[in-house]
Amino acid sequence: MKCYRCGAELDKSGVCPSCGTDVRLYKKTVCLSNVFYNEGLEKAGVRDMTGAVATLRQALKLDKNNIDARNLLGLIYFETGEVVAALSEWVISKNLRPEDNLADRYMDMVKNSPSQLDNINQTIKKFNIALNYCHQDGLDLAVIQLKKVLSLNPGFIKAHLLLALLYLNGGNWDRAKIEAQKALKLDSGNVMAKRYLKEADSMLLPGESGKLVSDIAASESDDVIRYNSGNEMIIQPVKKSAITRSGSIWGIVLGAVLGVAAACFLILPQRIQSINNANQAKITQISEESDAKSAQIKDYEQQIGNLKTQIDDLQTRVTDYEGVDSTSAAMNALMAAANVYLSDSSDIEGMTAAMENLDLNAISDSVSPQFTGLYDTLMELVGSDLAVSYYNAGYDAYKSEDYETAIANLSKAYQYDNTNVNTLYYLANSYKANGDIDNAKATYDAVITNFPDTQSAASAQTKLAEINNSGN
Amino acid sequence: MINFEEELKKFKPSLEIEDVEDIIYNQDLDDMSDVLLKMLKEAKGTETASDLKRTK
Numbered sequence: 001m002k003c004y005r006c007g008a009e010l011d012k013s014g015v016c017p018s019c020g021t022d023v024r025l026y027k028k029t030v031c032l033s034n035v036f037y038n039e040g041l042e043k044a045g046v047r048d049m050t051g052a053v054a055t056l057r058q059a060l061k062l063d064k065n066n067i068d069a070r071n072l073l074g075l076i077y078f079e080t081g082e083v084v085a086a087l088s089e090w091v092i093s094k095n096l097r098p099e100d101n102l103a104d105r106y107m108d109m110v111k112n113s114p115s116q117l118d119n120i121n122q123t124i125k126k127f128n129i130a131l132n133y134c135h136q137d138g139l140d141l142a143v144i145q146l147k148k149v150l151s152l153n154p155g156f157i158k159a160h161l162l163l164a165l166l167y168l169n170g171g172n173w174d175r176a177k178i179e180a181q182k183a184l185k186l187d188s189g190n191v192m193a194k195r196y197l198k199e200a201d202s203m204l205l206p207g208e209s210g211k212l213v214s215d216i217a218a219s220e221s222d223d224v225i226r227y228n229s230g231n232e233m234i235i236q237p238v239k240k241s242a243i244t245r246s247g248s249i250w251g252i253v254l255g256a257v258l259g260v261a262a263a264c265f266l267i268l269p270q271r272i273q274s275i276n277n278a279n280q281a282k283i284t285q286i287s288e289e290s291d292a293k294s295a296q297i298k299d300y301e302q303q304i305g306n307l308k309t310q311i312d313d314l315q316t317r318v319t320d321y322e323g324v325d326s327t328s329a330a331m332n333a334l335m336a337a338a339n340v341y342l343s344d345s346s347d348i349e350g351m352t353a354a355m356e357n358l359d360l361n362a363i364s365d366s367v368s369p370q371f372t373g374l375y376d377t378l379m380e381l382v383g384s385d386l387a388v389s390y391y392n393a394g395y396d397a398y399k400s401e402d403y404e405t406a407i408a409n410l411s412k413a414y415q416y417d418n419t420n421v422n423t424l425y426y427l428a429n430s431y432k433a434n435g436d437i438d439n440a441k442a443t444y445d446a447v448i449t450n451f452p453d454t455q456s457a458a459s460a461q462t463k464l465a466e467i468n469n470s471g472n
Numbered sequence: 473m474i475n476f477e478e479e480l481k482k483f484k485p486s487l488e489i490e491d492v493e494d495i496i497y498n499q500d501l502d503d504m505s506d507v508l509l510k511m512l513k514e515a516k517g518t519e520t521a522s523d524l525k526r527t528k
Contacts, residue, residue, distance in 0.1 A: 004509065005509065025508065026508065029503075029504040029505065060503065062503060063503055064501050064502070064505075065503075082487075084487035084489060084492055085495070087489075088492055088495045088499065091496055092501070124486045124489070125488065128485045131485055158486065162483055165476065169476040195474070199473070
C-alpha cells in the first residue's frame with residue numbers, strides 16, 4: 001500500500017514514514033474497497049452480475065487503484081455484452097498498473113481476434129438499430145433485428161431484456177417469459193428481467209375459470225388451456241363438442257370453396273388469356289406461312305403458264321415438222337413408185353408397196369404442182385391396176401371376215417378408183433361388220449348418193465334402214 | 473401491468489467501439505483518497521487565510 005499523498009510505501013503504523021501524513025482513514029477506505037471487491041467476486045461467482053457491478057463500482061469509488069476490482073468489473077461487462085465498457089475499464093486498469101496486469105490478457109484476447117471484435121461491433125450496431133425501430137413503432141422489425149443480435153451474441157443481456165419487453169407488449173407471454181429466463185440465467189440479479197418474468201408469469205397463470213389470464217385477455221376462441229405446474233408449463237386441449245368441431249369442418253369447406261372460387265375468378269381467366277395469346281401467336285405464324293406459300297404457289301402457277309405456252313409453241317413446231325416429214329415421205333413414196341413403174345410397168349406389187357407410204361390425207365396443201373402432176377399422171381397410168389389389186393386383197397379379207405384388213409385395202413382401192421360401186425359397198429359392209437356404225441352409215445349414204453340406180457344402192461338402202469331401225 | 477413506453481425509456485443505446493476513447497477520457501476516476509486530498513487542501517487554505525488575518 002502506498003501513501004496517497006507522496007506515493008511512499010506505507011508500514012503498519014497510521015502515519016506515512018515519508019511525509020508523516022495520517023493514513024489511518026486512507027487505510028480503512030482501502031480495506032473497505034477490498035471488502036466490496038470480495039463481495040463483488042462472490043456475486044459474480046453466482047452470476048449476480050447486476051449486484052456484482054454495483055459492488056465493484058463501490059469498491060472503485062473507495063479506491064480507484066483496486067486493479068482486481070476494475071479488471072473484474074471489465075470482465076463482467078464483457079460477459080453481459082457491454083464490450084465497450086469492459087474495454088474502457090481494462091484500458092484504465094492498464095494505465096494505472098502497466099506491469100503484471102490481467103487486463104493485458106483480456107485485451108489481447110479481444111485484439112487478437114479481429115473477427116470477434118467486428119462481430120461485437122456489428123452486434124452493438126444492430127442492437128442500437130433495433131432500439132431505434134422501437135422508438136419509431138417498428139416493433140416487428142425490432143424483434144427481427146434483436147433475434148439477429150442474439151444469434152451473434154447470445155450473452156447480450158440488454159438484447160434479451162428488450163426482446164422480452166417487445167414480446168410482453170405484443171401479448172406473447174410465453175416467449176417473453178423465455179427471454180426473461182434467459183436474461184436471468186445470464187444475470188441472476190437482474191431486476192428488470194425479474195420484473196418481466198413476473199409479468200409474463202402473471203399472464204400465464206390460470207384464472208378462476210381454469211383458463212390463463214393471458215388467454216382470457218387475448219381472445220375468447222383459444223382451444224388450449226396452459227398453466228404452470230412447478231417449472232413445467234402444461235398445455236391442455238379444451239374438449240369441444242361435435243357442433244363446435246363441425247364448425248371448424250364447415251370453415252375448412254368454406255375455405256376450399258373460396259379457394260376454388262378464387263382460382264376460377266382470378267387464376268383461370270389469366271390462364272385462358274395466356275392460352276389465347278399463345279394460340280393467337282400460332283395463328284399469326286401459320287397465317288404468315290400460308291401467305292408465303294400462297295405467293296410461292298402463284299409464282300409456280302405463273303411458271304407453269306409460261307411452260308405451257310412454251311410446250312404449245314414447241315408442239316406447233318413439232319406439228320409443222322411432222323407435216324414437212326409427211327410431205328417429204330409422200331414425195332419419196334411417189335418417186336419410189338415412179339421408179340418402180342419406169343423400171344417395170346407391170347410390177348404392180350412393187351408399186352403397191354411403194355405407194356403404201358403415200359398418205360394423201362397427210363400431205364399438206366403446200367405441195368408443189370409438180371408433185372400433184374406426177375401423182376395424177378401415175379394414177380392415170382396405174383391407178384386402175386392398183387385399185388384392182390387393193391380390191392382383190394380387200395375382198396378376200398372381207399370374205400375371210402378380216403374386216404380390219406378389208407377396210408384398209410378397200411379404202412385404198414376406192415381411193416385409186418372411185419367408180420367401182422362394189423368397192424364402196426363392201427367397204428360399208430366391212431365398217432358395219434367391224435362395228436364402226438358411223439362410217440358404215442356414211443359409206444352406205446355415199447353408195448346411195450353416188451350410185452343411185454344400182455342394186456348395191458338398193459341393198460345399201462336396206463342395210464341403212466336396218467341400222468336406223470336397230471336404234472343406232 | 474408494465475408500461476411499454478416507460479420501460480422503453482430505460483433502454484439506452486449501447487456504446488460502440490469507436491466511442492471507447494471518449495468514454496475513457498470522460499470517466500470520473502476520483503476516489504475517496506482524492507476527496508480526502510481535496511478536503512485537506514481546503515482545510516489548509518482556510519487555516520492560511522485565518523493566519524494572515526491574525527497577522528494583520
